Amino acid sequence: xxxxxxxxxxxxxxxxxxxxxxxxxxxxxxxxxxxxxxxxxxxxxxxxxxxxxxxxxxxxxxxxxxxxxxxxxxxxxxxxxxxxxxxxxxxxxxxxxxxxxxxxxxxxxxxxxxxxxxxxxxxxxxxxxxxxxxxxxxxxxxxxxxxxxxxxxxxxxxxxxxxxxxxxxxxxxxxxxxxxxxxxxxxxxxxxxxxxxxxxxxxxxxxxxxxxxxxxxxxxxxxxxxxxxxxxxxxxxxxxxxxxxxxxxxxxxxxxxxxxxxxxxxxxxxxxxxxxxxxxxxxxxxxxxxxxxxxxxxxxx
Numbered sequence: 036x037x038x039x040x041x042x043x044x045x046x047x048x049x050x051x052x053x054x055x056x057x058x059x060x061x062x063x064x065x066x067x068x069x070x071x072x073x074x075x076x077x078x079x080x081x082x083x084x085x086x087x088x089x090x091x092x093x094x095x096x097x098x099x100x101x102x103x104x105x106x107x108x109x110x111x112x113x114x115x116x117x118x119x120x121x122x123x124x125x126x127x128x129x130x131x132x133x134x135x136x137x138x139x140x141x142x143x144x145x146x147x148x149x150x151x152x153x154x155x156x157x158x159x160x161x162x163x164x165x166x167x168x169x170x171x172x173x174x175x176x177x178x179x180x181x182x183x184x185x186x187x188x189x190x191x192x193x194x195x196x197x198x199x200x201x202x203x204x205x206x207x208x209x210x211x212x213x214x215x216x217x218x219x220x221x222x223x224x225x226x227x228x229x230x231x232x233x234x235x236x237x238x239x240x241x242x243x244x245x246x247x248x249x250x251x252x253x254x255x256x257x258x259x260x261x262x263x264x265x266x267x268x269x270x271x272x273x274x275x276x277x278x279x280x281x282x283x284x285x286x287x288x289x290x291x292x293x294x295x296x297x298x299x300x301x302x303x304x305x306x307x308x309x310x311x312x313x314x315x316x317x318x319x320x321x322x323x324x325x326x327x328x329x330x331x332x333x334x335x336x
Contacts, residue, residue, distance in 0.1 A: 055277065055291075056304030058220045066298055066309040070218075071211035073295035073317040075238070080204025081320035087196025088327040112178065115139030115165040117157045118147070127153040139165040141172045148175040213287065214294050218306060221279030224250040226260060226290060228276070234263070241265040248276055248290065258285045262293040269297055 071077070118136045125132040130153040138147050146167075157163070157177075167175035226248030236243040246262045260278065262270060269292035270276060280288035291298060295317075299307040 053300045053302055054304055055223045055279065055300055055306070058222065060219050060306060062215060062219050062306060063308040065311055065314050066296070066306065067215050069296045069309040069314045069317060070214045070294060070298075071208055072321055073314070074207040074211055077204050077207030077211060078317065078320060080200045080202070080207055081324055082200070084197040084200030084204060085320055085323050085327065087194070087198075087200055088324065088331065091194055091197065092327055092331055110166045111141075111169055113139045113141060113165050113167065115163050115177075117159055117161040117163060119159060120156045122156075123151065130154050131156075133157070135177060137163060137165065137175075137177060139167065139175060141167060146172060146175065148173065150176045152177060211295070214289050217279040217281060217287070217289055218294075218298065221288075222253065222282050224252065224278050224280050224288070225275040226250045226278045228270075228274070229259070231267070238265050246270050246290075248278070250278060250280070250288070252280070252282070252285050256285060258288065260288045260290065262290045264293060269293070 072081075115137050116139075118138055120133045120135045123132045123134050132151055132153050133156055134149055135152055135157050136147065136149050138145060140146070148165075148167075164178040165175050166178045227250065229247045229249050231247070232245045234243045234245055243263050243265055244267050246264070246267070247259055248262070249257060249259050251257050258280070264270065270290065272292075277291045278288050279291065291300075296309050296313065298309070301307055
């Protein structure tokens with residue numbers, strides 16, 4: 036990729052941004068959460084995970100994976116009879132799928148359940164054999180046909196979606212952890228703007244712009260850092276942009292204004308707290324994902 040240089044007005048060695056205090060620095064917990072969970076990749080990954088888990092949770096209502104988990108406690112069998120069969124509109128191997136409501140007796144107590152079957156419709160009052168979980172008798176299935184919808188194979192394909200989301204979110208979380216570490220212990224540097232390039236990637240219709248900066252370490256070594264963003268304004272307001280880098284490996288660096296929420300620095304160089312309300316917003320998707328996982332565990336066990 037070629038970067039096109041551009042001139043900026045003013046003295047390139049002057050900036051209005053306050054300089055960070057020397058390390059180690061105190062990193063407010065609210066800001067740390069914003070950095071860990073507020074990045075684009077992190078939020079996008081959690082969104083994919085939440086949507087994927089919604090399909091998984093819906094598919095666990097009557098599936099083989101639930102049967103597998105609950106069968107760990109053993110099954111018992113009892114006689115039962117069909118109350119009603121309703122066509123679902125779904126097909127399995129070109130056979131119609133019916134939702135069959137049935138009754139059975141568990142140790143003298145009458146129970147009802149629904150099982151999905153493929154093929155012929157079971158008529159009302161048809162005698163059947165019911166298999167139910169000894170751990171949770173409310174879960175039962177018809178032995179002759181079993182519970183299969185959507186099936187373990189379908190749930191496996193659905194589970195790929197949240198797995199991809201976790202991978203993307205993990206990549207963003209790793210970047211956030213790097214930012215937290217550098218803000219606490221990294222050395223301060225000043226990046227001189229070298230150039231910018233509009234990439235082919237677009238987010239919400241806006242192009243991703245790659246900015247390139249060059250900075251010099253305390254040892255006199257020069258390094259370059261690239262920051263990609265859809266919001267160029269924070270990286271264009273000063274001739275020199277403040278950054279933090281790892282003195283052991285200066286290639287590990289990040290621009291302050293490029294971080295989620297653009298951490299604020301007071302006149303004494305201390306890092307200020309992030310906006311609490313916006314931090315709560317970025318935690319919404321991870322919280323929903325946690326409840327989905329807990330639901331899936333509860334449903335399966």
